[in-house]
Amino acid sequence: MSKILLPNTKLFINNEWVESISGKKFKTFNPVNEELICEVSEGDKADVDIAVKAARNALENGEWGKMTSEDRGRIILKFANLIEKHKDNLAILETLDNGKPLTASKGYDITQSEKTLRYFGGWADKIQGKTIPISNEYTSMTRHEPIGVVALIVAWNYPCMLLCWKLGPALAAGCTIVAKPSEFTPLTALYLCDLIKEAGFPPGVFNLVNGFGSTVGNALSHHMDIDKISFTGSTITGRLIMEGAAKSNLKPVTLELGGKSPNIFFNDCDVNHIAKCAKDYVFSNSMQSCCAPTRFFVQENIYEAFLQIFTEKIKQLKVGDPYDNDTHLGPLVSKQQHDRVLGYIEKGKSEGATCHLGGGNYHHADGKGYFVQPTIFTNVTDNMTICKEEIFGPVVVILPFKTVDEVIKRANDSTYGLAAGIWTKDISLALNVSNKLKSGSVWINEYYSIMPSIPFGGYKQSGIGRDLSEYAIQSYLSIKAVTISHKTLYAQQN
Amino acid sequence: MITLNYDNNKKSISIPTKIFINNEWVDSIDGNENFSLINPTNEECLGIIGLGGRKDVDRAVEAARSAMRGKWSTMAPLDRGILLNKLADKLEEKREEMATIESINVGKPIGESFVYDLKQSITFLRYFAGWADKITGRTIPISSSPDTSTPTRQVLAYTKQVPLGVCALILPWNFPLQLLMFKLAPALAAGNTVIIKPSEFTPLSTFYLAQLIKEVGFPAGVVNIVCGLGSVVGDAMSSHMKINKIGFTGSTKVGKMVQNSATNSNLKHCSLELGGKSPIIIFNDVENLDLVVIHSFHGLFWNAGQCCSAASRIYVQSEIYDQYVEKIKKQVELRVLGDPLNKDTHQGPQVNKNQFESILRYIEIGKREGATLVCGGKRFGNKGYYIEPTVFSNVTDVMTIAREEIFGPVMSILKFDTVQEVIDRANDSEFGLVGAVFTKDINKSIIVSDQVQSGLVWVNSFNIIDPSIPWGGFKSSGKGRDASEYCLSVWTETKTTVLDVKL
Numbered sequence: 001m002s003k004i005l006l007p008n009t010k011l012f013i014n015n016e017w018v019e020s021i022s023g024k025k026f027k028t029f030n031p032v033n034e035e036l037i038c039e040v041s042e043g044d045k046a047d048v049d050i051a052v053k054a055a056r057n058a059l060e061n062g063e064w065g066k067m068t069s070e071d072r073g074r075i076i077l078k079f080a081n082l083i084e085k086h087k088d089n090l091a092i093l094e095t096l097d098n099g100k101p102l103t104a105s106k107g108y109d110i111t112q113s114e115k116t117l118r119y120f121g122g123w124a125d126k127i128q129g130k131t132i133p134i135s136n137e138y139t140s141m142t143r144h145e146p147i148g149v150v151a152l153i154v155a156w157n158y159p160c161m162l163l164c165w166k167l168g169p170a171l172a173a174g175c176t177i178v179a180k181p182s183e184f185t186p187l188t189a190l191y192l193c194d195l196i197k198e199a200g201f202p203p204g205v206f207n208l209v210n211g212f213g214s215t216v217g218n219a220l221s222h223h224m225d226i227d228k229i230s231f232t233g234s235t236i237t238g239r240l241i242m243e244g245a246a247k248s249n250l251k252p253v254t255l256e257l258g259g260k261s262p263n264i265f266f267n268d269c270d271v272n273h274i275a276k277c278a279k280d281y282v283f284s285n286s287m288q289s290c291c292a293p294t295r296f297f298v299q300e301n302i303y304e305a306f307l308q309i310f311t312e313k314i315k316q317l318k319v320g321d322p323y324d325n326d327t328h329l330g331p332l333v334s335k336q337q338h339d340r341v342l343g344y345i346e347k348g349k350s351e352g353a354t355c356h357l358g359g360g361n362y363h364h365a366d367g368k369g370y371f372v373q374p375t376i377f378t379n380v381t382d383n384m385t386i387c388k389e390e391i392f393g394p395v396v397v398i399l400p401f402k403t404v405d406e407v408i409k410r411a412n413d414s415t416y417g418l419a420a421g422i423w424t425k426d427i428s429l430a431l432n433v434s435n436k437l438k439s440g441s442v443w444i445n446e447y448y449s450i451m452p453s454i455p456f457g458g459y460k461q462s463g464i465g466r467d468l469s470e471y472a473i474q475s476y477l478s479i480k481a482v483t484i485s486h487k488t489l490y491a492q493q494n
Numbered sequence: 495m496i497t498l499n500y501d502n503n504k505k506s507i508s509i510p511t512k513i514f515i516n517n518e519w520v521d522s523i524d525g526n527e528n529f530s531l532i533n534p535t536n537e538e539c540l541g542i543i544g545l546g547g548r549k550d551v552d553r554a555v556e557a558a559r560s561a562m563r564g565k566w567s568t569m570a571p572l573d574r575g576i577l578l579n580k581l582a583d584k585l586e587e588k589r590e591e592m593a594t595i596e597s598i599n600v601g602k603p604i605g606e607s608f609v610y611d612l613k614q615s616i617t618f619l620r621y622f623a624g625w626a627d628k629i630t631g632r633t634i635p636i637s638s639s640p641d642t643s644t645p646t647r648q649v650l651a652y653t654k655q656v657p658l659g660v661c662a663l664i665l666p667w668n669f670p671l672q673l674l675m676f677k678l679a680p681a682l683a684a685g686n687t688v689i690i691k692p693s694e695f696t697p698l699s700t701f702y703l704a705q706l707i708k709e710v711g712f713p714a715g716v717v718n719i720v721c722g723l724g725s726v727v728g729d730a731m732s733s734h735m736k737i738n739k740i741g742f743t744g745s746t747k748v749g750k751m752v753q754n755s756a757t758n759s760n761l762k763h764c765s766l767e768l769g770g771k772s773p774i775i776i777f778n779d780v781e782n783l784d785l786v787v788i789h790s791f792h793g794l795f796w797n798a799g800q801c802c803s804a805a806s807r808i809y810v811q812s813e814i815y816d817q818y819v820e821k822i823k824k825q826v827e828l829r830v831l832g833d834p835l836n837k838d839t840h841q842g843p844q845v846n847k848n849q850f851e852s853i854l855r856y857i858e859i860g861k862r863e864g865a866t867l868v869c870g871g872k873r874f875g876n877k878g879y880y881i882e883p884t885v886f887s888n889v890t891d892v893m894t895i896a897r898e899e900i901f902g903p904v905m906s907i908l909k910f911d912t913v914q915e916v917i918d919r920a921n922d923s924e925f926g927l928v929g930a931v932f933t934k935d936i937n938k939s940i941i942v943s944d945q946v947q948s949g950l951v952w953v954n955s956f957n958i959i960d961p962s963i964p965w966g967g968f969k970s971s972g973k974g975r976d977a978s979e980y981c982l983s984v985w986t987e988t989k990t991t992v993l994d995v996k997l
Binding site: 070115119121124126431 | 572575576579617620621623624625626627628630648650936937940941944962979993994995996
């Protein structure tokens with residue numbers, strides 16, 4: 001394995017690395033062996049204030065607000081190119097901090113980060129308003145202006161990628177940013193800071209304050225001079241963010257929260273095919289994904305065959321060292337998550353579900369690290385805890401169903417509504433079911449069909465607003481309607 | 495192959511000049527004419543090119559059709575965009591060479607070709623590179639039920655914007671590279687394949703671009719070039735049964751022929767960017783007349799007057815008329831004519847002998863019909879197709895020089911009194927490409943610009959041209975738009991799918 005380049009670990013404000021005011025630091029650990037990676041500067045409210053001032057200044061007085069939209073797009077593209085150039089370093093760092101297999105960091109996380117920025121770089125000079133026909137006496141138009149200084153708070157499951165998902169539209173729209181990565185996974189965001197400076201973003205356009213939710217996150221959501229906040233994380237924290245926004249200055253809020261996404265397989269499926277596909281995606285990222293396919297609904301005619309083939313395939317998945325190219329599941333990100341997931345597994349057993357495969361800790365190497373076995377539960381009822389609550393670990397429940405109407409009802413019976421999968425050869429069935437599912441994304445004959453140009457986000461308590469696509473840009477804009485009355489010329493003309 | 499030597503023969507550029515098909519340079523099959531490229535600066539021969547024929551066009555079409563079924567059609571739109579950005583990078587790398595080629599071939603000053611022609615070309619590529627993966631359709635909730643028997647049937651209707659297919663691009667000689675990019679960038683972003691006919695007078699920058707296109711990695715057959723005469727190659731393209739669209743920039747006269755042939759062959763799509771006789775209107779309330787003079791001066795004299803959008807009728811309100819004419823005369827005195835490769839040159843020669851003679855004829859007509867010759871009015875020097883910057887005042891609307899497109903450095907200044915009068919006079923033209931209004935008043939600026947029948951009107955400015963702004967004319971100045979999101983609709987076809995989702 002090549003040498004790991006650790007980034008600077010201070011705060012990043014005005015394109016400079018600065019100590020936090022308190023001088024405090026927090027630790028980030030390697031989830032493979034529980035060892036300390038390094039210490040990172042810990043920010044607090046005072047640092048947030050400085051960062052916001054820098055972002056405000058950059059927006060109102062600096063080059064960013066004055067440059068052409070084409071130039072803005074060029075800088076974003078340069079940033080994408082730099083990410084591509086530093087892909088290996090970023091991937092290694094992501095795996096070190098988060099534990100996800102290196103093949104995934106490189107082939108998915110960092111690749112998607114670069115593609116997303118490339119996509120949004122192309123939007124920068126295409127953000128158009130409308131002119132609206134009223135009558136000869138008026139010229140009315142809408143201007144789409146950057147909403148201003150935005151706070152971006154990102155989760156630990158896809159640290160680099162989720163930050164780039166938000167940076168793309170925010171920068172394309174002309175906003176300036178104060179970002180807070182997760183305290184569990186700050187390293188790739190820190191690495192990006194140097195690339196941001198090298199790409200040519202003026203000082204203050206992007207600022208980074210590491211720290212904890214209760215301090216930095218809280219300061220951001222309550223800040224009186226932040227114009228918008230975008231958050232990816234748990235539903236519980238999402239509520240706090242929204243509350244903080246409401247209590248302070250009513251800043252608009254985009255929330256990308258949890259899910260309990262259904263994956264529905266109909267009788268006409270080729271069982272071998274769907275089982276093979278499922279093996280490739282189901283336990284991705286150890287199912288630490290907001291839109292993980294955690295409830296498999298399999299129609300009764302194919303249930304037994306599917307369960308058998310699927311289980312055999314899952315047994316082939318390798319848990320272990322994320323730097324090994326053959327590994328499918330690395331460790332979970334932290335002890336907290338590890339214990340939480342094991343707790344859910346126990347709950348599943350105690351509530352009477354059958355632990356069909358896995359069901360506990362995975363002993364890797366000397367027993368250190370936060371590993372969990374890929375786990376399958378059967379004989380689950382809809383009201384069991386493991387069927388209702390988001391586990392955020394490698395646990396999937398498999399439930400049989402009889403009819404279309406029944407599965408739609410059961411799939412929708414959730415406070416969440418992030419994603420859903422539908423597997424069938426019948427076009428009418430596919431489209432009818434997708435119409436009726438209360439889900440922000442519906443994927444047909446595939447799962448995780450996530451791309452920079454497709455909007456991503458949730459119904460119900462899975463969130464508010466959308467990441468990615470043109471739709472995401474809307475949330476980083478303010479609409480100004482300008483109406484000019486020119487009634488008087490007609491009088492003058494005669 | 496033609497080699498251009500410049501910078502006291504310290505530098506040289508070699509340009510292949512054959513037919514470009516499937517990323518290869520090949521000899522013409524049935525083009526039986528050789529064509530001398532004449533340097534308009536000194537009337538000497540730059541080199542001889544072999545013109546293409548109808549069979550070359552057929553071969554190019556086959557290559558372009560094959561490419562529509564190959565790698566180009568399965569390539570993700572994002573990757574098309576990446577190729578276009580790479581081409582922009584290459585063009586930036588070769589900016590000096592490309593600008594030099596353009597200046598030598600057309601006669602335009604290097605200051606203009608390097609700073610403007612090349613900038614526009616690069617910017618157009620980057621702008622449309624960004625559109626490649628964003629050409630969305632719609633999903634449409636059908637507004638009424640398809641039949642009365644089952645009114646709750648679910649019908650899903652959606653559109654996709656699909657490429658048209660093989661597009662022929664016919665370009666003029668006044669901005670060879672820039673006007674090519676106006677069409678090439680969106681055509682490729684939208685997933686089409688193209689065959690290009692550059693003007694036989696100015697093909698060199700297009701030939702040079704072909705090399706860059708190949709280097710960057712566009713699949714073979716995506717871009718093809720057949721240079722030839724309008725009456726042979728242009729005609730073969732507009733009447734071809736297997737070409738899906740023709741995009742033409744040139745004169746209104748030829749534009750009509752192109753549309754005719756397009757219609758009578760296979761009703762291929764046709765977008766036309768034609769001539770103009772564009773008005774500038776200057777009101778007496780302008781704050782800074784000197785600035786207006788500079789804008790309007792360049793509005794006419796840019797590229798030695800060889801612009802479809804030349805400000806060839808300048809209406810000045812009576813109170814400031816005499817003052818304006820004086821100031822224009824002073825600007826003319828500052829204008830330096832000379833070698834286009836000299837950085838201090840403002841105006842080069844006209845592009846060829848035909849144009850040169852035609853403009854001189856119009857000048858004589860202007861004198862004969864009674865306009866006042868303020869300055870200029872004849873050839874400049876005795877070598878090269880140079881014409882002195884010429885200004886006529888006291889021009890009236892009925893004069894030939896006020897009605898017909900001259901395409902040379904001949905300014906006509908007309909006097910007006912009231913708002914409604916000047917709007918009517920400005921609109922009294924078969925053309926409607928661009929216009930400009932200079933006034934401080936908020937009402938006049940909006941109402942006059944609304945009422946001038948032009949595709950694009952500048953207010954208190956001129957020649958602000960950007961890939962994000964739609965470009966094109968009303969009336970005989972053309973149809974369809976180049977540039978901006980709007981042009982994507984003329985490089986794609988709307989495909990509607992209607993699905994009955996009844997279970």
